[in-house]
Amino acid sequence: MTSSDDNLKRAIDYAVARIGVFQSSPLKSSAHLNSLIYKMIAFDGTEYAEDILPQLLLRSRNSKVIFRALKYLAANLIAEHNPLPRELEMWLVNVLRHQIEEPNYGRTGPNKSILEQSFLLGLVNALRSITGLPMWIRETQKQNSSVLELLALASSDFKKTNGSSPIPITPKAMEKRFIQARQLVLGQKDFKSPKKNEFPQEDA
Numbered sequence: 001m002t003s004s005d006d007n008l009k010r011a012i013d014y015a016v017a018r019i020g021v022f023q024s025s026p027l028k029s030s031a032h033l034n035s036l037i038y039k040m041i042a043f044d045g046t047e048y049a050e051d052i053l054p055q056l057l058l059r060s061r062n063s064k065v066i067f068r069a070l071k072y073l074a075a076n077l078i079a080e081h082n083p084l085p086r087e088l089e090m091w092l093v094n095v096l097r098h099q100i101e102e103p104n105y106g107r108t109g110p111n112k113s114i115l116e117q118s119f120l121l122g123l124v125n126a127l128r129s130i131t132g133l134p135m136w137i138r139e140t141q142k143q144n145s146s147v148l149e150l151l152a153l154a155s156s157d158f159k160k161t162n163g164s165s166p167i168p169i170t171p172k173a174m175e176k177r178f179i180q181a182r183q184l185v186l187g188q189k190d191f192k193s194p195k196k197n198e199f200p201q202e203d204a
Contacts, residue, residue: 008150011131015123015154022119023158023166033069033115034076040122041085043129052125052186057091059187060103065114066185067102071095116166117181123167124178127151136193137171148174 025032037056043049060067074092077084084092094100128135128147137146144153149171156169168174175193182191 007131008144011127011150012154012157014130015127015151016158018123018126019155019158019165019167020162023162031072033065033118034073036115036118036122037066037069037073040118040125042122043125044085046129048132049125049129052121053085053087055186055188057087059185060091061100062103062105063187064103064105114185117177117185120167120177120181121185123151124148137175138193146171148178 040056041053044051044053056066056070060070070088070091074084074088077088091100124135124147127133127150131147131150133150134140134146135148137149140146144150151167152169152171152174155165155167155174159165159169168177179191179193182188
């Protein structure tokens with residue numbers, strides 16, 4: 001087995017373990033959503049991960065659930081003497097100055113869907129950072145060499161052992177769920193997978 005194969009196996013094992021923790025965690029819990037959002041942004045700023053925090057901050061303008069989760073996350077980081085990401089720090093300052101107000105509409109607590117979608121976004125960001133693989137299936141010609149394929153494989157392995165998985169087990173279904181997660185959690189209503197000719201071309 002090559003070192004590349006070893007890295008992929010470690011990534012799959014990591015994903016399977018994370019799926020197991022999520023599967024056993026209580027749903028519809030604000031504290032659980034706070035933890036998931038922390039994991040969503042944990043890899044922000046690394047080479048291959050997306051910066052999700054700025055998108056969550058934007059989403060908080062019209063989502064009570066995201067607004068409150070970010071506020072509690074900031075409070076927990078301060079209480080534990082951990083540094084706040086700069087964007088979150090400035091957002092909190094503006095909240096305390098009442099320059100940013102909590103949305104006056106929308107649900108006040110997370111539901112199962114937003115928890116599952118938040119978990120998926122965080123896990124995708126983590127695997128992308130850990131492996132350096134392309135995000136989308138059509139970005140590569142090799143099997144199991146994109147993040148969404150790898151995550152579907154991990155989910156399938158988890159289902160074989162545990163009977164069910166909270167996230168899809170096929171690459172196509174995983175890609176569809178990832179798009180839905182971006183639309184629901186981050187409010188990116190027009191988000192969709194890029195066309196093949198929109199990806200950077202590899203050197204021949």
